[in-house]
Amino acid sequence: MHKRYIPVISSMAFACLTVILSGCSFGLQPLPSTVQQQLNDAVDQGMDGIIVCVNRPNDIQLYAAGWKNRESQIPADPHALFKIASISKLYVAAATTRLVAEEKLSLDKTLAEYIPEVADRIEFADRITLKMMLQHRSGILDYSSEPEVTGETFDDYLSFAARIYDKPAVFEPNKKYRYSNTNYLLIGEIIDRTLGYSHHTYVRDELLTPLGLSNTYNIPDEANMEELMSGYLKGWEPDVKDWEYPLPGGSMIATAEDVSVFLRALIDGTLLSPEEQAIYTSVYPYEHTGWLPGYTSIARYHPDIDAVVVQFVNTSGKEIYWLELKRLYKRIVRILEMNYQS
Template identity: 50%
Template structure:
């Protein structure tokens, strides 16, 4: 009995001590009573400090629902718009993986060919280029250093493939190919270059023809250059005073377009022939993304057959808002689940 009491006391003390190292805002967001509706939870998220939050819910058998709170543009006092364009950041990797799948299925790419095969000019610049296959890059098992980890990268992001690759040229591998996992943007920088070379034109055009057009996705764009800036939701980074929507960080899309894509990815309607089998062997079925000012989450919950896409327009250097958004995402899932009971 005495031993059990000591263990319980130690656990209690450990829990109390650990709470001193967890920001109170996270504890508060976690312990607050769960609201009855998604809109109440989105409103609560803004009260926690997000400048703007928009959410899309597509649940089987129900009409899609849209939610928003906070600002679309803080300076102009324009309220959040669930149909706005947003910088989706690394959610774009899902589109990349689907495009690779289709090119592999067509015989134009091979998952077992290496960087040295596809980009021989980089053989002497990337360690293990002759061992790192397309498959390993897709799966983040290459060991290549991540170019966006370069000091102060986000203060002055690179603007070309050559500038980005220069940040990791000659650097030692983080591990031997296939022996570990490390999320790495350099992998997908290389994959996009390989697709461009094999196609002979921009791989986004291929995505448009093979992915976007068949799904009637008319609000997904390769970059800021293709859109009306007024339709882009503003983004804010703690400690930086200006709106970040004019920074071009790649793909832009609406909640609905991302949600429609994710539904087709998960139910298989995006694929033909043996494409789904190929995709299932190389990548995942949901994703998140982060660039300064923008956090995005595209999630599929199988148990309730629901696609939920969350866009948050606030980031911070310590990723406090990232952790906060994940708590809110989970609470929104619970609300949707509870509404089904």
């Protein structure tokens, strides 16, 4: 597999530093009465395109505003595909949970036992367990914080992980929590070795197909790119839709509706058995955010209104812009709370 992987999380750090915000500040505006009005306002303040899905029992509502493709002036389509980035980790965690329940994996087995060749390359590999990696308590350095090496190529997951080899751990295993994409890169490798085939196939067969999620794809090569929403990075004019990110825990593409159906099934016991549910609850949350250049996403369940709310925005920027995206999401939830509780 001699393919050029573009480590887009780290390679565009220079562009993020040049971000000039459009000045949007949702906290200073009155709350509109409908979700659609709020999306329209957000687009007016500089967001390129937005999709929102509200999944309540027997009722799924979809909203969209702005552009699916800015250059061609194609309106945002609520059924468009989207790069869900780290929301993909929910699917990997669920797959790992099932394999643990089937006794094909063990939460207490160490990284060194699963992948012996990293024993001397990743600090504390003989003490880091699968459970710690799932929970982001391994202390393993996040590869996305490391600079891209000019001209480097990646034949497999471990050749990508090599950028963090022989570097100090962030902390000793299980001492703290710190999010690291490397954890899920290694978990993808572990699952592949355990199964003897790609974890993508396992996710599709065990999680996606039973739920009828025909608009969810493990990697970009599986999807129809014409259906994919374009992505835009603040301070970087061209569409970044074609930038590749095929690594475990961040590679998936889906519609907002499919993500909402998956998350609800993950929470309500439709997807997992009681044993699997107990394992999952012990290792990972039932929500996630996602970030890739041009693509930001939030998926959460809100028990007070019994709703899964998924927000996709095809605009990304530096940290202060992410705060605006979170403010938008909170305002959408507040509108839903007012409407459903009135």
